[in-house]
Amino acid sequence: MLETVKTLCALDGVSGTEDSVRAYIKSRVAALSADVRTxxxxxxIVFKKGRKxxxxxxxxxxxxxxxxxxxxGITEDGYLKFDFAGGIDRRVVIGKPVFIGxxxxxxxxxxKAYHLVKRDERDKIPSVEEMYIDIGAKGREEAAKLVSLGDTGAFDGSILEFGNGFIKAKALDDRVGCAALLELLETDLPVDCTFVFTVQEEAGTRGAFGASFSVRPDIALIVEGTTAADLPSVSSAKRVCSLGKGVVIPFMDRSTIYNRELYTLLTSLADKNSIPWQTKTYISGGTDAGAVQRSRAGVMTAGIAAPLRNLHSPSSVGCVSDFDAVYKLAEVFLKxxxxxY
Known part of the structure; x- marks a missing residue:
């Protein structure tokens, strides 16, 4: 599981340009007896028959x-103007390297250089309009030969294992979920299942909505990463969940009230199989579940997630034991x- 997570996180797949991630997953499932389509x-979308x-x-x-x-945009001096693809905290991006196109x-x-910052500006977070990307170009013409308007840029993908079973990487949200699905696909499935690796979740759960109409599931399990916020500066009432305490099984977030029957089933399966689990103690975030649940006449929808620190940043942090718990719970859920049924 860990090696698959690391391989996936090293790939760039900003919303709308998920090609390299899709190509890798497609290469892994090519040898399987499965129906694969884009x-x-x-x-x-990968359908694989199981034992039932x-x-x-x-x-x-x-x-x-x-x-x-x-x-x-490109300035006369050769700097790039940009916006964010997905929800990003402006505080974490200044000085960060990106790879574009x-x-x-x-x-x-x-x-702006700090010595030019006025006193009343020092406690303010710069707007994205005040930022720029330096690609080392001498002017607009040179920059335009390297980069085009509409190109996406991913943060530096360096990966580091540290501490007691922790990992730092970009895109843990949601390459952890992709890794769990991919590892499951490579097993002898107990039941027929369609595995969907969606696009543009960070831009408004756009891919999942169309996929739900195409696949037409009765039951859906969304496998995700979720914000932990278990930091010293955050009060216990707002910490959502914690790293190292197992898979997160949410009963609600800002886009979904999860199916109560499936929520109860997941929690009981976790207890029965000694899988450490937790739920969200603060309602936050939203996932593909919101789009899936509301498709067609409605879908019975549940979610599981790995808790992550520094979500939507160049340096997300996760705990390997939580990743394993996500995989194990998805596995017993299928069974x-x-x-x-």
Whole structure:
């Protein structure tokens, strides 16, 4: 599981440009006896038969895209103007390296030099309009040969294992979910299942909405990463969940009230199989579940997630034991669905 997570996180797949992530997953499933297709949105949809065909169709879903930047302009001096693709905290991007476009042009995000900052500006977070990306170009013409408007940029993908089972990487949200689905696909499945690797989740859960109409599931499990906020500066009432305490099984977030029957099933399966789990103690965030649940006449939808610190930043932090718990719970969920339906 860990090696798959690391491989996926090293790939760039900002919302709308998930090609390299999709290509890698597609290469891994090519040898399987599975039906593989890519829809008009770019979702990768993989159906694999299991030992049983249930009466209710099942879909597992994880998103391939990550947050990043998108180029919106080039100045006369050769600097790039940009906006964010996905929700990013402006405080964490200044001075961070990015790789832009298909040719991975290197750049560094900057803003006004500190000695020019006025006293009343020092406690303010610069707006994205005040920032720029330096790609080392001498002027607009030179920069335009390297980068085009609309190109996306991903943060530096360096990966580091540290501490007691922790990992730092970009795009842990949601390459952890993709890794869990991919590892499950490579097993002998207990039940027929459609695995959907979605696009543009960070830009408004756009891929999942179309995929849900295409796949037409009765039951869906969304496998995600979720914000932990278990930091000294955050009060206990707002910490959401914690690293190292197992898989997160949410009952609600800002886009979904999860199916109560499936929520109860997941928590009981975790207890029965000694899988450490927790729930969100602060309602926050939203996932593909919101789009899936509201598709067609409605879908029975549940979610599981790995808790992550510094979500939507160049340096997300996760705990390997939590990743393993996510995989294990998804595995026993598939088995239970096969026995129930």
């Amino acid at each position: 829809d008009a949105m770019g979702n990768l 065909t249930p009466s209710k169709s099942l879909m597992l879903c994880a998103h391939m895209d990550e947050v990043g930047i998108i180029v919106t 298909a040719h991975k042009v290197f750049g560094v995000i900057g803003n 239970e669905i096969g026995e129930r």
